Amino acid sequence: MYRNLLRVFLSSGTSLTKRSVTTVSVSREIVPVDLSYNTYDNISSPTFGSPVLILHGLFGSKFNWNSLSKAFHLKTKPTRKIYSIDARNHGESPHTDAHSYEHMVADMIELHKKLNTEKVSLIGHSMGGRTAMLLALKYPHLIDRVVIVDISPTTGLGSSNTNIPLFLQSMKLIQIPASHSIHEARKIADQQLAKIIEIKSLRDFLITNLVKSEEDGSFRWRINLDTLERDYEPGVAKFPDVGGARFEGPTLFIAGGRSDYIDKSDYPVIKKLFPNSEVKVIEGAGHWVHSEKSTEFANLVLSFLNES
Structure with missing residues (x-):
């Protein structure tokens, strides 16, 4: 059909x-690219918490998170700088002939060096959530806390994919x-x-x-x-094998009540990889939780970020 x-x-x-x-021709080896991002840091504050890096999902861009980025910057205590980032092959970041979670993590490490900060917090939706998970699992010393939006570290994806x-x-x-x-x-x-x-x-x-x-x-x-x-199949649809890696830092999974991207059967895997985690469900939301129920989503994220 x-x-x-x-x-x-x-x-x-x-x-x-x-x-x-802008296309970067690369081999299948991991070669990081210089990611495009927007910065939200208009408030003058004597102290800042760890900056928050936001990673969008497949087909998304940094512009999808503009309103929420402004809200997070205004309402975090202490104030945090917010960086909304275009993944490779998306938005204004370079196009390459390779796309996988390993490549996207390498890009984020390069960005971390560029920002010259000790630790960051992460918010990642869908593909961006899996990038955030892998980044936290591989480089836990660089990560303060993590918010994962409607995606799990299991091998599959929701039925709408x-x-x-x-x-x-x-x-x-x-x-x-x-x-x-x-x-x-x-x-x-x-x-x-x-x-x-x-x-x-x-x-x-x-x-x-x-x-x-x-x-x-x-x-x-x-x-x-x-x-x-x-x-897509090898690089996005499947979460990489992380062996015995664990991220011990605070981790919040936010699931949409109408979505099947995080299933209750995923909870044991989530707890194994992220022992200091909890799962919150926003009823009535589908996969795009942050846009469908933006107020409820923002309240959960701010409460979590402001715990530290």
Whole structure:
């Protein structure tokens, strides 16, 4: 069925003008990249707690966390600097031909050196949550405390992830002429994606990654579709084997009540790897807990961060 849908999708006519993006050609060895990030530190404070680094999920960007980043900076006690980060192959960070949790952790270590700070706290959603977990497990001396949003360290993923390769293929097939405005282009993209993806909110989220070049008016995706499609199964869908590693620091898992990304059967694994952890469930929220129930989410995170 999906193949037939893709054939229909491909036959829709016009072409998406291609534009070169910052691409780092690397081998499969771990070569870190210089990540793009936004900093929230407007409040003048004589003392700061450990800075908080926010890691978005697959298809996301640092801009998705703008409102929450401002709130966290305003309401943490002591005040904390907040860094909202674009993962490699996303947003304004470099595109590479490799994507895995090991690569993303190497990127974060490089960023940690750049920020020149002793310890950081982490908030990670979905793919970003698994990056945060692996970072804490491999480099516990660098991490103060961790918030993991609707993802677990088990091998699987929630049921809504089963079609992600199809989503990536579909986005690659979107065809838009450069003569259109960004508003028109996103409307066309929505119409084409609707042939494959029924959920409007999901289409809207994916389309936030469609941008128009100021240089030549062409359209491009801010995410590296080719690399993510190729590396999704081995690099994103599966959490790496961490052996006997443990993170003893305070850890909060926040699950959406309507989501199956954290199942009760995952709790023993969570406790084994993160013995000083607890799981909180926000009822009525799906996988995007932080946007669907932002007030409840922010209250949980601030209470946890302000414990220290």
